[in-house]
Structure formats: C-alpha cells, structure tokens
Amino acid sequence: MAWTRKDLVTIRDLDASEITLLVDTAASLQEIATREIKKVPALRGKTIVNLFYEPSTRTRTSFEIAGKWLSADVINFSVNGSSAAKGESLVDTAKNIEAMSPDVVVVRHGSAGAAELLARELGCAIVNAGDGAHEHPTQALLDLLTIRERKGHFEGLHVAIVGDIAHSRVARSNLHGMRKLGMTVTVAGPPTLIPPFVQELGAKVSYRLEDAIRDVDVIMMLRLQQERMTRGLIPSLREYSRYWGLSLEKLAAHARPDVLIMHPGPVNRGVELSPEVADGPYSVILDQVAKGVAVRMGVLVLLAGRKAEGAA
C-alpha cells in the first residue's frame, strides 16, 4: 500500500495498515545509521522547518538529523527570540513560514490541536511533534518499532504504561497504536493521574505498580511532568517515587525476566526509574532514541515524497 495522507497529526486517525507501513518503512531505514556516509538523496531540494514552541532536545535533534540524512534542508525555528515571543499567533507565524515554501513543517506546541490547526490551514505537510497532552505520533511509532524488534510481533503482547497518564501525549498515542495492533494495554498510576478516557480506549486500569507489571511483556515508564502539574496531584515526589518508582527489587519480585523497560525520556532519575533500572539490562531507552531517527526519516520520506497533486 502507499501512503496517501498529507499530514501526520495523530495515531488515532490511522488504521493498523498505515501504522504498519510507517513502522516497516522506519525499520528499513535503520541501516543508514550504520553507514560510513550517512546520507541518501531522497529529499534533495526539499525544505523541512522545525517549528518548536516548547523546549525539546531529543525530538528536535532527531527530526533534524533525519532530515539531513535524507539530504533535505532543515531549518530550526524555535520560539525563543522569534516573533511568536512578540505576540504573533501560531497560524500567522506558520503562514509566514509557509510563504517561504517549505515541504514539511514539524510542529511542537503546548496546546492540544495545534498541529491539527496547521494541517488545516497550511498546504504543506505537517508533522505533529507533540501537541499539549494530546498526541506525539512519532514517539509512539519509535516505541512500536522498538517493541517489534525485541519481541518479533505486536499481536497479543501486553504492555503496562505507568505514571503520569493524564499529562502524557506519549501514553495517548501509544494507547491508540497498541490497541489498533492487537496489543493489551494496562495503564497504572495514582488515581489523580489516570484520566477517565483510558477505559473508553480499551485500556485496563491498575492503581498498584506491583499488579500492573506482573506478566507484562513491556513496561513503559512515563516521566512525571512536573512542569504540567498546576495542582497538587501527588502528595510529594518522595511518596510518588516510593509507590510508583521502578526499582530493581520491584522488577525482580513482580516482573517477568524478559520484560522490556522503556521510557520516552527525559528520565527523572530516582523518581520514576532508579538509575540501576534505567541503565540496566532490561532497559532499551537508548535504543528508542536511535530508532527515533529512523522513524522520523520514514515519516519525512512518506510525507515529502508523497505523489504531487495531479501528477501522473
């Protein structure tokens, strides 16, 4: 099958075959990272703009490397020092950027729906690199690629997503993707951090870490998003860490010996993950980062290389 969408805004909109196409494409591009000359000409002459309204190191760098390995010109436009700080609206900024004829705009914004808005307003391809607590599709895709490479398949796997579900676009995108691919998902965390929608999306809910991680194939620990917590949703960091932090002792006592530990980063060491777990043999955190570049190359190739309107 061929990719037909102009944009990649959510995982929710995609069907299983589209998700599989994205994961397969990324898998086949991983080989480029092992080459001596890490460059292919696929997107020569294409322009990619990274439009980031929120701080990001990993994701922005990952898109930048992906674009450059594909020979595209990548321009970073971050909100600090730009006219957005002077009060220009998102759509106005984006239209100004569009006037410079980019082929793809990668957008990260603190508000849910920002990418959707730009996808509607702009003619070029939009990639959602995270919009508020809504979705982060490329993160879910790289998580899925990591899981499939380690476990060999999707169907029938059981994943526990643990922590701050309410503020997590990573959890939401993964939940949509995993359910569509036939996986079982248990979300776990303090009741204040578990939003009601998760059950509608087909997730099981657990309020005890020890129960949630029993017999699962993958444990995805989320970052406690302190910058998004405006109210006192947890009593204290220490208490959170005690009940919801993953330590070697809890792993050994409750999890399967072949479990994968994932984390979208950045890790709050000693809060959601003990350092021994983050750096331990179950952890695939750095592999996730490496796969991020392949996933973003795949997304950029499929969007920027999409058949031009009206072409024969």
Added chain:
Amino acid sequence: MSTPASRLREKAQVLDEAGLDRALTRIAHEILERNAGAADLAFIGLRTRGVTLAQRLTAKIAKIDGAVLPVGALDITLYRDDLDMRGVPVIRGTDITFAIKGKTVVLVDDVLFTGRTIRAALDAIVDLGRPRMIQLATLVDRGHRELPIRPDYIGKNLPTSRRETVSVRLREHDGEDRVVIEEPEDA
C-alpha cells in the same frame, strides 16, 4: 502508486524455464570469463527479483568455479528521481554486509528499460564505498534507454513497444520460471 490502468494480458512467452536457466548459465560463464575468474567479485541484486537472480548466478558460479561469492540486496527507492511523480513505494531496505571497496561489483536486475533504476543504483552503491569496477547483468534488455547505460551481460535482447510490460516470473516469488510480454487488454 500506479494509475489504475487497464488489466494486462499475456502476449508472448519469451523464455521458458529451461531457456531462463540456460541464459543464467551462460551469463555465469561470461562473468567468469570477463573477469578471469571469481577473485574479488561481489554481487548486488536490485530488490526484489534482481536479488534472486544474483543468488542463482552465484550458485552457478560456485558449481563452475567453486568460489562462494557474497550477494547483497539493494533498495534504490531513496535514490529515485521520480518520487514526486510516483509516490513512495514500499521501502524494503538495503542489506549489503560485505565491504564494497576494491571489489568488482556485478549489479543484477531482471529487466533493463529506461536505465533510470540503474542510474539510481550506481549512486547508491558509490555511497556505500568505492568499488574497483561495476558491471551490469540483466536477464532482459527491452530497450528504450533514456540514459547512456549499457549492460555487460544480457540474458535476452527483447525489442518491445513502450506500452508493453515485460514480466519476469521466478519460482521463489511467482511459483514459476518464465519471462512473458504483456500488453493492456484494451489494446
């Protein structure tokens, strides 16, 4: 990816199973003759059927000469110059585990047509290393070149019209070994 064209019907058989095998045997001998043996030879097949043909050629060379030669698989999607016109096909990835530097690379494809695929393949190979030489083997040369590219080994020269399609069917993918010319049903 492709426009919904009319269905194809078989017009003529070009090679049957024995003919296809004889053509590959001859090419294997020609490769050994041209290169005075199998030293420093490496094969790269273009996905998908070029890889299968490369594997068959190296199996024949192993029988003739005893040499076990490496075979790599090349996906040239990322090197195409017509992605905007065709859309991105499924990318199946490049898998070349041997060092290309200093090797005589025999590039294998099933059908040679405009030459644009080979142009892309040459760019892709050069990005992976600096071979001593690249030679081109194709099972069918159907003409209509748009670039100055010429094969070194040809299974069958086949004059065709542009609206015809040459279909190389191999046991591993299609359950049979033969080459046919197809034309649109509405012709």
